[in-house]
Amino acid sequence: GENVEQHPSTLSVQEGDSAVIKCTYSDSASNYFPWYKQELGKRPQLIIDIRSNVGEKKDQRIAVTLNKTAKHFSLHITETQPEDSAVYFCAAGGWDSGYALNFGKGTSLLVTP
Amino acid sequence: DAGVIQSPRHEVTEMGQEVTLRCKPISGHDYLFWYRQTMMRGLELLIYFNNNVPIDDSGMPEDRFSAKMPNASFSTLKIQPSEPRDSAVYFCASSPTGGSYNSPLHFGNGTRLTVT
Numbered sequence: 001g002e003n004v005e006q007h008p009s010t011l012s013v014q015e016g017d018s019a020v021i022k023c024t025y026s027d028s029a030s031n032y033f034p035w036y037k038q039e040l041g042k043r044p045q046l047i048i049d050i051r052s053n054v055g056e057k058k059d060q061r062i063a064v065t066l067n068k069t070a071k072h073f074s075l076h077i078t079e080t081q082p083e084d085s086a087v088y089f090c091a092a093g094g095w096d097s098g099y100a101l102n103f104g105k106g107t108s109l110l111v112t113p
Numbered sequence: 114d115a116g117v118i119q120s121p122r123h124e125v126t127e128m129g130q131e132v133t134l135r136c137k138p139i140s141g142h143d144y145l146f147w148y149r150q151t152m153m154r155g156l157e158l159l160i161y162f163n164n165n166v167p168i169d170d171s172g173m174p175e176d177r178f179s180a181k182m183p184n185a186s187f188s189t190l191k192i193q194p195s196e197p198r199d200s201a202v203y204f205c206a207s208s209p210t211g212g213s214y215n216s217p218l219h220f221g222n223g224t225r226l227t228v229t
Contacts, residue, residue, distance in 0.1 A: 034218075100168075
């Protein structure tokens with residue numbers, strides 16, 4: 001089955017700096033790579049996603065890049081703000097599994113003022 | 114839309130007792146997923162359904178765990194008997210028909226289970 005590795009497990013940045021979270025996956029059949037943000041005590045919520053026919057996608061301060069050959073993808077947050085502090089999860093899945101996603105272990109991001 | 118609805122939000126029970134968690138997916142979503150979240154193991158997929166039919170239950174940890182989806186608007190996850198190591202947050206999620214670009218998972222608010 002799919003195995004998703006995520007690094008780092010914790011990340012602390014100063015407000016205004018950039019944050020980068022990296023993930024690798026094992027199943028070459030995976031073609032859908034979403035990122036979820038989970039605030040303390042709340043549910044995971046989708047922030048951005050990318051498919052394997054796209055190399056990069058951007059939405060305001062958030063961008064995701066995908067290297068299908070190397071089987072890794074990354075989340076980039078620019079101009080970080082304190083409200084970006086949360087746990088971020090990467091995931092991988094495919095249409096043939098009904099998008100049953102396999103998640104990384106999460107990255108706890110702390111943005112300090 | 115009210116989103117994915119889970120109940121109860123919190124459950125505290127004693128070891129050996131039966132626990133039933135409930136989920137109502139978003140109307141029109143054909144896929145329903147049960148995940149378990151712990152600090153040690155992160156978000157683990159337990160089982161998922163397509164059109165009320167269980168497709169993959171390989172993530173169900175033991176025979177003590179069972180899940181059903183009797184109709185398109187309701188699913189249960191049952192643990193019998195419960196053990197302290199089952200303590201976790203259990204999330205239900207749903208998504209529209211697979212294969213569509215715009216079909217991410219929509220999570221419920223979760224059930225925090227504590228087994229003493």
